[in-house]
Amino acid sequence: MLNEKFLSIIWKYKIFSQYPLKSISGKSxxxxxxxxxxxxxxxxxxxxxxxxxxxxxxxxIEIHQNTSDFFKHQHHRNKNYQPLVLHVVYEHDIKKQIxxxxxxxxxxxxxxxSAIQQYQHLINSKELPACLNLWSKIDExxxxxxxxxxxxxRLEKKYQQLQIYFDKTKDFQxxxxxxxxxxxxxxxxxxxxxxxxxxxxxxxxLKHANRLDILEALIYGTAGFLNRSYKNQYLISLQNEFxxxxxxxxxxxxxxxxxxxxxxxxxxxxxxxxxxxxLLVHRVPEMFQDPALFFQNKKYLEKLHLKPxxxxxxxxxxxxxxxxxxxYIFGKSAVHHIIINVITPYLFFYGxxxxxxxxxxxxxxxxxxxxxxxxxITKKFELQxxxxxxxxxxxxxxxxxxNYCKQKRCGECNIGVRILxxxx
Numbered sequence: 280m281l282n283e284k285f286l287s288i289i290w291k292y293k294i295f296s297q298y299p300l301k302s303i304s305g306k307s308x309x310x311x312x313x314x315x316x317x318x319x320x321x322x323x324x325x326x327x328x329x330x331x332x333x334x335x336x337x338x339x340i341e342i343h344q345n346t347s348d349f350f351k352h353q354h355h356r357n358k359n360y361q362p363l364v365l366h367v368v369y370e371h372d373i374k375k376q377i378x379x380x381x382x383x384x385x386x387x388x389x390x391x392x393s394a395i396q397q398y399q400h401l402i403n404s405k406e407l408p409a410c411l412n413l414w415s416k417i418d419e420x421x422x423x424x425x426x427x428x429x430x431x432x433r434l435e436k437k438y439q440q441l442q443i444y445f446d447k448t449k450d451f452q453x454x455x456x457x458x459x460x461x462x463x464x465x466x467x468x469x470x471x472x473x474x475x476x477x478x479x480x481x482x483x484x485l486k487h488a489n490r491l492d493i494l495e496a497l498i499y500g501t502a503g504f505l506n507r508s509y510k511n512q513y514l515i516s517l518q519n520e521f522x523x524x525x526x527x528x529x530x531x532x533x534x535x536x537x538x539x540x541x542x543x544x545x546x547x548x549x550x551x552x553x554x555x556x557x558l559l560v561h562r563v564p565e566m567f568q569d570p571a572l573f574f575q576n577k578k579y580l581e582k583l584h585l586k587p588x589x590x591x592x593x594x595x596x597x598x599x600x601x602x603x604x605x606x607y608i609f610g611k612s613a614v615h616h617i618i619i620n621v622i623t624p625y626l627f628f629y630g631x632x633x634x635x636x637x638x639x640x641x642x643x644x645x646x647x648x649x650x651x652x653x654x655x656i657t658k659k660f661e662l663q664x665x666x667x668x669x670x671x672x673x674x675x676x677x678x679x680x681x682n683y684c685k686q687k688r689c690g691e692c693n694i695g696v697r698i699l700x701x702x703x
Contacts, residue, residue, distance in 0.1 A: 281390075281398075283323070283343060284690060285395075285398050288690035290313055290367055292696050302384055304383075308329060308330070317339075322339035322363060323342045324340035325339050327339065327340045327364060331382055337364065338362065339360075341363050341366050341367070343369075346368045350373075361378050362381060365382055366381050366382070368384070369390075371385045394699050394700070401687070402689065407680065408680060409689075410694060411660065414665050414694070421694070425692070425693040426675035429674075429676075432682075434627045441624060441625065445628075452569070453480065455570040457476045458620075461476065464552070465543075465616065468538060468543075471533060475502055479501045485560065488560055494557040494560055495517055496520035498553050500521030501530050502538070504550065506535065509597075509599060511599050514590065545603075545605075546607045548596060551591060555609050558587070558609075559583065559609075562585060566582070570625055574622055577645070583609055583617070584608055584610065585609050618645050645670075646671035647669050650668070656676065656677055
C-alpha cells in the first residue's frame with residue numbers, strides 16, 4: 280500500500296507518468312503551484328493554485344490513499360477542510376461526494392510502476408545512502424547544487440549554536456572564543472574546553488596576552504592541573520601565580536578527573552591543547568580581537584602552526600616523569616578541523632548577523648579550499664565510487680546522511696526526487 284507521504288511527493292514535484300490530468304468527473308486539471316506542505320493540523324498543502332477546466336482556483340489540497348479516508352478521519356466534520364480546491368487520492372473507492380462538491384483527482388493511473396518501485400527500494404533498503412548506486416545516472420550539476428545547499432543547511436544549524444553563545448555573551452569576540460575553545464577538545468574533551476571558556480573569559484586572557492606565563496597559569500590552573508605537587512620549577516611558579524590570580528578573579532577550577540586522556544591521540548591530549556591555546560592568545564591575539572577581519576586573509580592561517588615551548592617542548596602531559604622526544608605542532612589536520620568547525624561557522628554567523636553576505640561566501644570558500652574529511656560516513660560515498668573531494672562536500676555528505684538518508688526523507692532530497700521521476 281502506498282502511503283500518503285509518497286503521494287505528497289508525487290503531487291509536490293508533479294511526478295506524473297502522463298498528461299493531461301483529469302478529475303474523476305472528466306475535468307482537466309492543471310497545476311500552477313502545488314501549494315506549501317503543511318506540517319501542522321489541517322489540509323496537507325496550503326495556498327495551492329490550480330486550473331480546472333480553464334477556471335483558476337486558489338486554496339488547499341488534501342491527500343489520501345483512498346477517498347473514503349476523508350470520512351474515516353472525520354474531515355467532513357472539521358471546518359478546516361471545507362472547502363478544498365482539490366482532493367487528491369490514490370484510489371477513488373466510494374461514490375459518496377465529499378463536502379462542497381470538491382473535485383477528486385485519482386492518481387492510480389498517473390504514477391508509473393518505476394516510481395513506485397524506486398520509492399519502495401529507497402524506503403526499505405537497509406543500506407545507506409540507499410540511492411548511491413544510482414548517482415552515476417543523475418546529472419552531476421544537480422548533485423553539486425544539492426550538496427552546496429546541504430552545506431549551507433549544515434551551517435544554518437551551526438548558526439543556532441553560535442546564537443546561543445552570542446545571546447549569553449552579547450559579544451562577537453567572546454562567541455568566537457567559546458566556539459574555538461570548545462573545538463580544541465577535538466570531540467572527546469569539547470565540553471571541558473567549553474566550561475573552561477565560560478570560567479575564563481577572553482577579555483581576561485587578552486588583558487594578559489603579552490605574558491605567556493600568566494596565560495599558562497590562568498589556563499592550566501582553571502583547568503585544574505595546578506592542584507598537585509610538582510618538582511619542575513616552572514610549574515611551581517605557575518602554581519604560585521595561579522593562587523594569586525584565583526583569588527583576584529574569583530576563579531573556580533574544573534575538576535581534573537573530567538579531562539579525558541584515554542583513547543586520545545597524543546596530539547589531542549587536552550594538556551597539549553591547553554598549551555596551544557595559551558600560545559595562540561600570546562602570539563596571535565589579533566585572531567581573537569577581531570576574528571572576522573583576521574580570517575579575511577587566508578594566509579594568516581599559517582600563524583596557527585605553532586610549535587610548543589618551555590615545559591611542553593618535551594612533555595605532553597603534566598606528569599613530569601613522562602617525557603617525549605617528538606614535537607607536536609598545531610598541524611595541518613588540526614587547522615582543517617578548526618576551519619570546518621570554528622572559522623566557517625563563525626564567519627557565516629557573523630555575516631548573517633551584520634547583514635554582509637561576503638562573510639558567508641568566504642565561509643563557503645574556506646570549505647571548498649581544503650580536502651574532505653575522512654570518516655566512516657564519507658567512506659560510504661567512496662565505496663560507491665562517488666568522490667567527495669572538498670570539505671564543503673564532506674560536510675554536505677554528513678548532513679545528507681544524518682538528516683535525510685537515516686530519516687528516510689528521500690522525498691525532501693533533490694537526488695531522491697530526481698530518482699523517483701526517472702523513467703529507468
